[in-house]
Amino acid sequence: MNFPSKLIEEAVTEISRLPGIGKKTALRLTLHLLKQQEPVAEALSQAILKLRKEIRYCQVCHNVSDKPVCSICEGTQRQQHIICVVEDIPDVLAIENTGQYHGLYHLLGGIISPIQGVGPENINIASLLERIDKPHLGENVEEVILALPATMEGDTTSFYITRKLKEKGIKVSTIARGIPIGSELEYTDEVTLGRSILTRVNYSAE
Amino acid sequence: MNFPSKLIEEAVTEISRLPGIGKKTALRLTLHLLKQQEPVAEALSQAILKLRKEIRYCQVCHNVSDKPVCSICEGTQRQQHIICVVEDIPDVLAIENTGQYHGLYHLLGGIISPIQGVGPENINIASLLERIDKPHLGENVEEVILALPATMEGDTTSFYITRKLKEKGIKVSTIARGIPIGSELEYTDEVTLGRSILTRVNYSAE
Structure with missing residues (x-):
């Protein structure tokens, strides 16, 4: 043109x-x-x-922030004993929009991907472990929720972090995978449907 | 958010x-x-x-230009006796891309629209008439081609300009309306199809 x-x-x-x-x-x-x-x-x-x-990044959780420590890490109104580990900024925005989570975050800034040459040392895993060893302000981490993509790379990263955290005696959980709310069973892919049966929730035990 | x-x-x-x-x-x-x-x-x-x-605009045709007079108006390799009147810059780009037109342009910068309060004095019609009275450089305008939108506003503008130019004894033509090349007759809207019959091209006379 x-x-x-x-x-x-x-x-x-x-x-x-x-x-x-x-x-x-x-x-x-x-x-x-x-x-x-x-x-x-x-x-x-x-x-x-x-x-x-x-643009500046929070020294504690690596989220974008106008101050050295972001408003979530600084705020005393957030639960100080849970950290949700996510890949990047859009994930924090998505979780915050649900209004269902009141804990802290930790942004890896990427996920382990051997094909793309991204190893555990290239993403913010070391600072996550350090955060548990030397807590920031009122932090007192008891549980880490892994909210990483449901892909091979996401699972690899989850597995690696889980192993590291278990050594420290921290409870590790992952967000539930299953059939999205409002979806029809017949249109759900077989991997998701299969996993949702394996990880079924026991109503009688609740 | x-x-x-x-x-x-x-x-x-x-x-x-x-x-x-x-x-x-x-x-x-x-x-x-x-x-x-x-x-x-x-x-x-x-x-x-x-x-x-x-950004600067050409003093002659009102197209965007890095110099006071754009390369089309300045160039001696363009036909100096035809001016194509268009609404705005994208129309020039579209016509230039066809490679079928070698004359000059004149950009109105809008079309007459009483509803939006745009009258003949708000668009570059006066400078078009002046261009014919006092030709720029090698210009020697014999024909003006109107390439305005096939809408009510476009037709109003075409009609206004045609009347003004006929007073000056300039030949005025308009680009052909009809069925796009590659289109099926049955899927063409009735207004276009009707007009294409009325403005049929006489093969035997060519």
């Missing part, structure tokens, strides 16, 4: 680097920005620049 | 102002940018800022 201006070409090139945005969408967005008042484009440009330059 | 950082919230707000991008997509893009090296986000930010701040 030939562009009438270098500036448009540059904007289209940069915008189309974003995931899920092709050249056509990038051009549509570029022409939209051209039609806007200058402050609109300026605000967008500034937000992107500040995001990448000024 | 609660965000763990003000910076993320700002970025999501600004990105989701773009057309067709909701909060969820904006969050996905924001987290993607966070994962990238700093120069990637910086380049995007700069491209957007420069686009809006440094």
Whole structure:
């Protein structure tokens, strides 16, 4: 495609680097920005620049944070004896949106993946173990919930962390896998359905 | 949605102002940018800022241009006796991509729309008429092709411009409306099909 201006070409090139945005969408967005008042484009440009330059991560849980310690780790209103281990930021947002969890988090920043050359030393596992040995502020960890992806890599990571934590006498649990609420049995894949039978919940014991 | 950082919230707000991008997509893009090296986000930010701040428009045809007169108006390799009148930049790109047109352009920057309060004086019609009265460089306009949207507003604009140009003795034509190439007759809407019969092309006369 030939562009009438270098500036448009540059904007289209940069915008189309974003995931899920092709050249056509990038051009549509570029022409939209051209039609806007200058402050609109300026605000967008500034937000992107500040995001990448000024972002800080919590020293304790590795979540993004405006302060050295994030509001969840700092807050005394959260349960101090449970840590939920997740892969990255979107998982924290998803769990927080449920409103069902009131404990702390720990973000690994990735999962063990031998194919991609990611080993246990490349993700935040050491700091998780250290957090249990030398608790931060009011922390008094009794249980670690593993909320990692239900994939081979996720299971490998869960297995590795479980082994490390059991040495320290910490209770380790994982979020339940099973049939999503609202789903029909007949449309559920066989692996999920099979596992949900194996890990059935005993009603009579409750 | 609660965000763990003000910076993320700002970025999501600004990105989701773009057309067709909701909060969820904006969050996905924001987290993607966070994962990238700093120069990637910086380049995007700069491209957007420069686009809006440094963009210039051609004095003759109102297309975007890096110079006071764009490469199409300036170029002697274009036919100097035809002007194609379009609504805006994407239309020029679309026509240029066909490779079938070698004349000049004139961008109205909008179309007449009484409902939205856009009158003939709000779009670049005066400069089109002036361009015919006082030709720029080698221009010697004999024909104006109207390539405006096939809508009520487009037709109104075409009608207005046609009347103004006929006073000046300029030949006015409009791009053909009809059945798109590759389309089946039975799936074409009745207005298009009806018009394509009325404006049929006489083979025996060619």
